[in-house]
Amino acid sequence: MTLFAPPILKTSAPTPRVRKRRAVGRPVTRTEELRLQIADDIVRGRLAPGTALEEVDIAKRYGVSRTPVREALRDLAASGLVEARPHRSALVAQPSLERLRGMFDVMAELEALCAGLCAVNMTPAERAGLETIHAELADLTRRGDESSYTVLNERFHTTLYAGSHNDYLTELTLATRARLQPFRRAQFRTLGRLARSYEEHDRVVTAILRGDKAEAAQAMRSHILTVEDAYERYAETV
Missing domain, CATH: 1.10.10.10 (Winged helix-like DNA-binding domain superfamily/Winged helix DNA-binding domain)
Structure with missing residues (x-):
């Protein structure tokens, strides 16, 4: 490929x-x-x-x-x-495709761990902040505002890193995201990706608010691996 x-x-x-x-x-x-x-x-x-x-x-x-x-x-x-x-x-x-897939695999596990810890560690104020960001993303999705969604999407994920309340995990996750950021941003150029991204976020947020650690981790892992697939589809078109 x-x-x-x-x-x-x-x-x-x-x-x-x-x-x-x-x-x-x-x-x-x-x-x-x-x-x-x-x-x-x-x-x-x-x-x-x-x-x-x-x-x-x-x-x-x-x-x-x-x-x-x-x-x-x-x-x-x-x-x-x-x-x-x-x-x-x-x-x-x-x-190489092999290197990118390896990076996405690591990213998926790091973010899954963050999301799972958010389900049990986030404070009420942090949960409310996450819901606010999620609502703003819904509005941007309806408007089809790719540029603003891309920026706020990074804030959404950063909020989850902080919500894990594990500084070392946050440090590792931010460093890995920085390496993958160009490829993660490119995913939003595929048709219908904004809406699907929001739906995937919704599953993560719902699990976190329920306090379901295992489901939050699985939903986030699935989300990141879907991001990888979306990027690979985009790369085939350029």
């Missing part, structure tokens, strides 16, 4: 400068915004595998300084989207 189509990069085509999206919760830093923009261009096939990523050219292309470029490329290397080379320009990489 080919994860990324290999179109030729047209350097003459103008690229919009990095813009701040309307943040839901914590503001997005310049490095994070740049990382997501470059990741989207790679996942969508605008930057072909093997393309050299010169810091100066990237900074000019996205209208930023070299410092966030350097930090963004380092983060993307951790995701497998970029191949870092000592004393040479980084390259657009092509992560």
Whole structure:
């Protein structure tokens, strides 16, 4: 299966400068915004595998300084989207399907553990906050607002990590999510994915509010593995 189509990069085509999206919760830093923009261009096939990523050219292309470029490329290397080379320009990489599946398998287990612990550890205030976010996601789903849903979806999952009340688990889960974030975001470009994502969230939230640890874990595990399937379907189309 080919994860990324290999179109030729047209350097003459103008690229919009990095813009701040309307943040839901914590503001997005310049490095994070740049990382997501470059990741989207790679996942969508605008930057072909093997393309050299010169810091100066990237900074000019996205209208930023070299410092966030350097930090963004380092983060993307951790995701497998970029191949870092000592004393040479980084390259657009092509992560193997096997590696991605392995990462998603680990993510599924980490998030399942978080969700299960939420069912027994979340405070009443945290449960109420989770319900509020879930209701906002329902509204965004009805409106078909993919951009805002993507941002709030990250907050939904982060709320579950915190609700586990296990700092080390939260740290591991956030680190793994950072590596998978470009692929998780791409899933929402498949037809009907917003509605299905919300339905999967609903099963997780319902189990947590019932205090059903086993069901919450299973619902979340199933959700993350479905995210993987959605991404693979999207990758076949680019």
